[in-house]
Amino acid sequence: MNAAFYLASQSPRRHELLAQAGLRFAPLSVSVDETPRAREAGLDYVRRVVDEKLAAALAAAPTELPVLVADTEVIFDGKALGKPRDAAHAEKMLEQLSGETHSVVTRVVVGLGTRRDHVETTTHITFAPLTFAQIQRYCASGEPMGKAGAYAIQGEAAGFVLSLSGSLTGVPNAIALSKATIGNIRQNLFWAFAYNVVLI
Secondary structure, eight states: OOOSEEEOOOOHHHHHHHHHTTOOEEEOOOOOOOOOOTTOOHHHHHHHHHHHHHHHHHHHOSSOOOEEEEEEEEEETTEEOOOOSSHHHHHHHHHHHTTSEEEEEEEEEEEETTEEEEEEEEEEEEEOOOOHHHHHHHHHTTTTTTSGGGOOTTTGGGGGEEEEESOGGGSSSOOEEOHHHHHHHHTTOGGGHHHHEEOO
16 A cells, blocks of 8 residues: 655654554655754754755655645753753753743654644643652663653653643644645645644
8 A cells, every 4th residue: 555645753652543443654764963063052053954855855755745744752851852862861851840830841743745744732741749769660661761761751751741731633653644734735635735634
């Protein structure tokens, strides 16, 4: 069965959700420098990296199909935290988030030729105060690795959440598209994308 679009994402969770939804896509591997720039605001960082990934993916795509890129970032004190380098780095991130409120921004961009559209969601999450023993146990589980902000709300970190304001659908590692969305894009009803994206 032919693919309807390219998915330029390395996230196994995104691949899984899209496949479960019955969407026909081809994975596309791209790499860009994700190092934050000096004094770069967290939201600016998310937008820049996603847009650069889309440009790289469009250039690498072997055939002319829509390309979907998505990324999620945890922003604290105005800065993007990124993903932990190791367990010690994860512990430091979680110590920062303990008892504090942070933002989770998910940006989804689709490109086809020169056309672009995007959807962006922001969720504000407050963690309960965490003991260092809690943080160590969680980091020892391995779950924080590869996760923005060193946690996944679908896992054990759900117990850290004291309050949440906004859409739970925008929290790390969760994205899917309705079948109608891809159909609309392929028929050049591209701008309908903004109204059809569903974040799970």
